[in-house]
Amino acid sequence: MRYFLSLVVLVLVLAATATTAATTARAVRAVPAAATLRVVATTEDLASLAREVGGDKVTVDAIAKGYQDPHFVEAKPSFILKFSRADLLLIVGRELEIGWLPSLINNSRNSKIQVGASGYLDASADVKILDIPTGQITRAMGDVHPSGNPHYWLDPGNGRIMARSIRDRLTQLDRANAAYYAQRYDDFDTRLAAAELRWDAMMAPHHGSKMVTYHRSWPNFVDRFRLDVIGYVEPKPGVPPSPSHTLTLIEEMKSQDVMIIAIEPYFDSKTPKQIGGQTGAEVLVLAPSVGGVPGTDDYIKLFDYNVKLLADALARAGK
Amino acid sequence: MRTWSGFRNVVVVVVVGFAVVGLCPTLGQAQTTVTKVVSAQAAEVAVREELDRLRREFDLLRADYGQRLADLERRLAALGSGPLLVPPVPLVPPLPDATAVPEVPAVGPVAVEPASAAPQAPAGRTNTFNPDTSVVANFVAAAGHNPFSDQPSFQLSEAELSFRSVVDPYARADLYLAASPEGLEVEEGFLTFTSLPGNWLVKMGKMRAQFGKVNTLHTHAMPTADRPLVTDNLVGGEEGISDSGVSVSRLLPNDLLFLEATGEVFAGASSVFETDQRSRLNYVGRLRGYRDLTESSNLDIGGSVAWGPTSGGEDLNRRLIGVDATFRYRPLRRAIYQRFQARTELIWSRLDLPRAPQAKAFGFYALAEYQFARRWYIGSRVDRSQRAFDAASQDSGGSVFLSFWPSEFSQLRGQYRMTKYAEGRRAHEILFQLSFGIGAHGAHVF
Numbered sequence: 001m002r003y004f005l006s007l008v009v010l011v012l013v014l015a016a017t018a019t020t021a022a023t024t025a026r027a028v029r030a031v032p033a034a035a036t037l038r039v040v041a042t043t044e045d046l047a048s049l050a051r052e053v054g055g056d057k058v059t060v061d062a063i064a065k066g067y068q069d070p071h072f073v074e075a076k077p078s079f080i081l082k083f084s085r086a087d088l089l090l091i092v093g094r095e096l097e098i099g100w101l102p103s104l105i106n107n108s109r110n111s112k113i114q115v116g117a118s119g120y121l122d123a124s125a126d127v128k129i130l131d132i133p134t135g136q137i138t139r140a141m142g143d144v145h146p147s148g149n150p151h152y153w154l155d156p157g158n159g160r161i162m163a164r165s166i167r168d169r170l171t172q173l174d175r176a177n178a179a180y181y182a183q184r185y186d187d188f189d190t191r192l193a194a195a196e197l198r199w200d201a202m203m204a205p206h207h208g209s210k211m212v213t214y215h216r217s218w219p220n221f222v223d224r225f226r227l228d229v230i231g232y233v234e235p236k237p238g239v240p241p242s243p244s245h246t247l248t249l250i251e252e253m254k255s256q257d258v259m260i261i262a263i264e265p266y267f268d269s270k271t272p273k274q275i276g277g278q279t280g281a282e283v284l285v286l287a288p289s290v291g292g293v294p295g296t297d298d299y300i301k302l303f304d305y306n307v308k309l310l311a312d313a314l315a316r317a318g319k
Numbered sequence: 320m321r322t323w324s325g326f327r328n329v330v331v332v333v334v335v336g337f338a339v340v341g342l343c344p345t346l347g348q349a350q351t352t353v354t355k356v357v358s359a360q361a362a363e364v365a366v367r368e369e370l371d372r373l374r375r376e377f378d379l380l381r382a383d384y385g386q387r388l389a390d391l392e393r394r395l396a397a398l399g400s401g402p403l404l405v406p407p408v409p410l411v412p413p414l415p416d417a418t419a420v421p422e423v424p425a426v427g428p429v430a431v432e433p434a435s436a437a438p439q440a441p442a443g444r445t446n447t448f449n450p451d452t453s454v455v456a457n458f459v460a461a462a463g464h465n466p467f468s469d470q471p472s473f474q475l476s477e478a479e480l481s482f483r484s485v486v487d488p489y490a491r492a493d494l495y496l497a498a499s500p501e502g503l504e505v506e507e508g509f510l511t512f513t514s515l516p517g518n519w520l521v522k523m524g525k526m527r528a529q530f531g532k533v534n535t536l537h538t539h540a541m542p543t544a545d546r547p548l549v550t551d552n553l554v555g556g557e558e559g560i561s562d563s564g565v566s567v568s569r570l571l572p573n574d575l576l577f578l579e580a581t582g583e584v585f586a587g588a589s590s591v592f593e594t595d596q597r598s599r600l601n602y603v604g605r606l607r608g609y610r611d612l613t614e615s616s617n618l619d620i621g622g623s624v625a626w627g628p629t630s631g632g633e634d635l636n637r638r639l640i641g642v643d644a645t646f647r648y649r650p651l652r653r654a655i656y657q658r659f660q661a662r663t664e665l666i667w668s669r670l671d672l673p674r675a676p677q678a679k680a681f682g683f684y685a686l687a688e689y690q691f692a693r694r695w696y697i698g699s700r701v702d703r704s705q706r707a708f709d710a711a712s713q714d715s716g717g718s719v720f721l722s723f724w725p726s727e728f729s730q731l732r733g734q735y736r737m738t739k740y741a742e743g744r745r746a747h748e749i750l751f752q753l754s755f756g757i758g759a760h761g762a763h764v765f
Contacts, residue, residue, distance in 0.1 A: 069654060069655050072654055073654075074647075074763070074765050075763065076611065077609040077765075078609065078617070084518060084572070098760045099760060099762060106491060106511060106513060109518045115485060157372065196372075240694065265652060266653070266654065
């Protein structure tokens with residue numbers, strides 16, 4: 001009995017301390033208007049789309065930086081804090097965040113953003129997904145994603161669908177501002193459509209151009225802009241380059257006259273540069289996500305940057 | 320029969336409706352865009368592009384709903400076998416415009432087969448409610464003479480089977496079964512209530528106590544092939560404080576740092592705290608503070624306390640106090656190639672002895688680990704610890720280790736370990752560890 005009582009006392013003391021601390025903290029935090037929805041997005045791309053649609057009715061935090069490999073993010077306690085305060089969690093899904101997201105959600109102590117709750121939005125639900133493996137899948141194939149390639153945001157058509165999903169969810173959570181979100185979405189949609197015409201015009205002369213990428217991050221991008229990826233620096237997804245694979249790739253690139261190697265900013269450029277040296281191909285650091293390189297501050301600028309870089313390089317190569 | 324065809328009609332209407340709704344805004348948009356284009360030729364190109372895009376979108380929609388319809392049909396057929404469900408439904412629903420597009424659009428980059436365009440792969444649907452299941456095995460080999468160790472030359476020290484799943488909207492469950500040469504036991508098995516108000520998190524079941532860092536880690540998640548001397552001498556070795564009970568933790572929100580307080584109560588059936596009396600329990604408390612120093616580095620500091628009964632007699636107790644600190648550095652742009660971690664844990668123990676004065680002991684370890692290439696880690700550890708029953712006996716030692724990760728799912732580790740025992744004997748050993756995981760992807764330890 002004595003021990004039971006002491007346990008009760010312990011819990012009460014803990015609760016009292018916690019509540020006091022929480023109240024103090026809330027008092028400090030309560031400066032901005034409490035009406036805004038707090039959105040946490042796992043990537044900068046989702047965050048950018050949420051800003052486009054949510055405007056000043058939301059505050060948006062991104063977890064993975066654009067220059068960071070989104071497969072390998074650490075589940076830092078500082079992220080748990082963000083999760084604990086969130087009204088809406090936006091995720092890329094398709095197992096991109098499988099190594100770190102579950103523990104952040106579990107420890108968030110936030111019922112609003114648990115899987116299946118109204119504050120949990122998997123943005124991949126309605127978009128076009130490529131590379132869905134068929135037949136037997138094993139890890140001998142490398143880091144395969146059983147439900148398809150998660151880098152789907154690199155098709156602006158998918159970006160539009162993602163923004164629409166975000167609009168619908170924000171509307172559901174905050175009906176009072178439904179018209180505001182609808183207007184913001186329409187505005188984004190119009191700007192994106194105009195930008196798409198611009199990008200299509202820039203890429204039109206290069207349809208069918210062949211290139212090599214480091215990781216399979218670009219299927220949606222090359223599909224959208226009608227490019228042709230003939231090989232990867234990685235022998236298999238997630239597996240570092242091997243000498244034998246590199247040699248095969250060099251031969252293949254020479255025989256097909258491939259002049260572009262696109263890499264992500266978080267991969268080592270040593271092997272791609274070696275391959276470039278052997279084949280004469282140019283190594284381009286494309287931005288796989290918003291903020292991946294300077295000048296890619298939002299979703300539309302991300303494509304502005306990548307399309308221009310690629311179109312210029314292909315023009316230089318005479319492709 | 321009528322129900323089914325009615326249902327089918329509803330689905331078809333919904334599909335067509337979606338298609339029309341999907342097309343209208345984009346058509347409108349295309350129109351406004353065209354008016355903005357000055358040159359007539361450019362306008363034509365624009366319209367063509369826009370039409371292509373619409374066609375692509377429509378194809379996707381069509382493929383998607385065709386797939387969903389087919390899925391629905393399969394599920395209905397699976398639900399009840401009987402003539403009721405037989406009427407054939409076309410895989411692809413009727414198009415609003417019969418002239419539009421065959422299976423693959425003639426123009427446009429999108430040449431997706433209907434099956435691969437469906438967002439969900441139908442395979443595996445039967446597993447929907449099965450828990451995430453995985454197995455992690457740990458194989459250790461040891462060479463060199465050590466009179467104080469009974470570790471065999473080769474041993475599959477543990478095969479851990481884990482099941483993890485959401486239980487309902489309020490809780491999730493984690494179950495870890497460990498098969499080892501000692502037999503099969505529940506290493507951990509607990510329910511976590513994830514949806515409590517007020518930043519609370521409650522766990523119930525059997526679990527590893529939140530005492531410091533090493534005690535919370537499963538063997539295969541350790542950065543070394545063994546556990547530090549201080550863990551062996553003062554905190555129950557490999558098994559540690561792992562017991563049945565309740566864990567309550569709360570975030571203490573503030574603008575300075577992440578602060579988490581944890582209080583736990585256990586039955587007193589671990590390798591550290593033991594009793595056969597219900598009224599004597601083992602309590603564990605922990606306060607953890609964490610702060611990002613920069614986006615690449617952070618500091619994690621904790622204080623833990625554990626007290627409870629020990630075997631050996633009535634009213635004999637043991638108290639442990641621990642302090643731990645971890646510094647991590649991982650540049651985000653090179654996160655997959657480079658990281659550094661330094662950690663230390665200091666532990667003070669007080670143990671009541673029958674017919675003898677209380678035994679006080681202290682021990683610590685300090686460990687540093689550096690990732691120097693994508694799959695390679697090197698590290699070292701310094702150990703020093705008195706023995707719980709006899710503070711005059713102090714063991715010390717050190718290790719260096721090299722780890723290679725062929726992939727995220729397997730690792731090889733070599734470790735040289737020197738131990739100087741209180742008795743004056745030195746042991747030089749080489750440890751080799753292989754661990755591998757199959758099945759569902761588990762969360763990485765932070």
